[in-house]
Amino acid sequence: MTATIQQMWEWLGQVPDPEIPVISLVDLGVIRSVDQVGGEWVVTISPTYTGCPATRVIEMDIQTALSARGVAVKIRRQIAPPWTTDWMTDSGKAKLEAYGIAPPQPSGGPQRCPHCASTDVEKISQFGSTPCKAQWRCRDCLEPFDYFKCI
Amino acid sequence: MPDLFEWLCRMGDNTLVLGHRVSEWCGHAPVLEEDIALANTALDLIGQTQMWLGLAAEVQGEGRSADDLAFRRDAWDFRNCLLVELPNRDFGHTLMRQFLFDSWHKLMLTGLCESQDDRIAAIAMKSLKEVSYHQERSADTVIGLGDGTAESHDRMQAALDRLWPYMGELFQPDAVDDRMTRQGIAPDLAALRSGFDAIIADTIQEATLVLTDSRFAHRGGRDGSRHTEHLGHMLAVMQVLPRSYPDARW
Numbered sequence: 506m507t508a509t510i511q512q513m514w515e516w517l518g519q520v521p522d523p524e525i526p527v528i529s530l531v532d533l534g535v536i537r538s539v540d541q542v543g544g545e546w547v548v549t550i551s552p553t554y555t556g557c558p559a560t561r562v563i564e565m566d567i568q569t570a571l572s573a574r575g576v577a578v579k580i581r582r583q584i585a586p587p588w589t590t591d592w593m594t595d596s597g598k599a600k601l602e603a604y605g606i607a608p609p610q611p612s613g614g615p616q617r618c619p620h621c622a623s624t625d626v627e628k629i630s631q632f633g634s635t636p637c638k639a640q641w642r643c644r645d646c647l648e649p650f651d652y653f654k655c656i
Numbered sequence: 657m658p659d660l661f662e663w664l665c666r667m668g669d670n671t672l673v674l675g676h677r678v679s680e681w682c683g684h685a686p687v688l689e690e691d692i693a694l695a696n697t698a699l700d701l702i703g704q705t706q707m708w709l710g711l712a713a714e715v716q717g718e719g720r721s722a723d724d725l726a727f728r729r730d731a732w733d734f735r736n737c738l739l740v741e742l743p744n745r746d747f748g749h750t751l752m753r754q755f756l757f758d759s760w761h762k763l764m765l766t767g768l769c770e771s772q773d774d775r776i777a778a779i780a781m782k783s784l785k786e787v788s789y790h791q792e793r794s795a796d797t798v799i800g801l802g803d804g805t806a807e808s809h810d811r812m813q814a815a816l817d818r819l820w821p822y823m824g825e826l827f828q829p830d831a832v833d834d835r836m837t838r839q840g841i842a843p844d845l846a847a848l849r850s851g852f853d854a855i856i857a858d859t860i861q862e863a864t865l866v867l868t869d870s871r872f873a874h875r876g877g878r879d880g881s882r883h884t885e886h887l888g889h890m891l892a893v894m895q896v897l898p899r900s901y902p903d904a905r906w
Contacts, residue, residue: 555700555786557703558699584707584778585777585782587782587785630690631693632689632693632793633692636699
């Protein structure tokens with residue numbers, strides 16, 4: 506049985522991000538295209554940050570997930586246009602917030618605390634536990650939280 | 657192709673050497689948040705290095721990889737500016753060096769986004785997002801420490817005085833740079849100076865620091881002719897594993 510493009514996207518939508526497993530690679534917006542080129546499947550991905558160690562794991566996870574479905578794929582990395590948080594899906598952003606990570610906002614800071622929804626929040630550091638996150642804190646519930654940087 | 661290879665090594669060696677220097681702070685920074693910030697900055701710079709040196713190896717066409725260029729060249733083959741190879745010294749010094757380099761880097765990458773070479777423009781566009789973020793943070797930290805306590809102010813002033821003579825090299829094009837500019841591959845380095853001076857003047861003033869009028873410039877990093885004695889020591893540490901166990905895989 507040969508896979509259809511729709512199936513390929515469905516399967517890729519079930520591959521979790523290795524660092525933030527509540528969202529899928531499709532939610533994260535790193536999968537740019539899925540094409541069949543001369544009988545071979547090619548998945549094009551845009552890395553989030555240049556030095557992010559998760560990029561290689563993402564490639565491996567795609568290979569593993571699709572080979573489990575009997576599909577061999579070639580992975581192509583594409584850096585232009587550069588990945589942006591605008592490519593993250595709305596459902597991905599909602600899942601991030603439910604998980605306790607404030608989703609990216611064009612204003613450059615979180616809209617509200619992902620724990621108690623207070624808007625009285627402050628930045629602790631521009632960098633966090635992974636290249637894609639910054640550390641913030643809520644002044645109402647006093648909990649620290651991760652904010653997914655908007656780039 | 658030697659010009660393009662040489663020029664790509666200049667870009668990639670800047671990010672490699674600074675990335676390694678900054679990574680030396682990992683586990684040693686004054687507070688946890690700063691430790692994480694420095695490690696993340698180093699990670700971005702090493703990621704950018706993979707792209708620059710990866711392209712350098714490709715245009716050289718001798719079957720070498722970015723890793724080969726990073727780990728199997730000696731000091732005289734490195735093309736980074738002198739500024740980035742200087743030792744970290746104290747935290748203020750590290751952040752001042754970062755601020756000066758980031759401010760140049762951001763302008764350079766902005767110019768490179770217009771490069772006639774699509775591969776270079778793509779790397780520049782990708783890197784610029786990360787570097788804009790670095791510059792925002794290093795400028796904030798320079799202001800915070802400069803306009804901080806008497807101790808932090810004096811340390812930042814000392815760092816600025818010591819590092820300033822290393823900036824000039826980044827604005828003095830040589831024959832390789834001139835040919836890159838004529839081919840529309842890279843911006844004119846000398847033309848970046850006025851934009852740089854304006855950014856620096858604002859931040860330094862806000863940090864209550866004083867910039868010297870001197871334009872004396874140490875040179876010799878970007879063409880490899882006169883690296884400081886610090887580079888060899890740094891490479892000894894950075895390269896020891898791949899040099900001790902060549903072709904090891906894990």
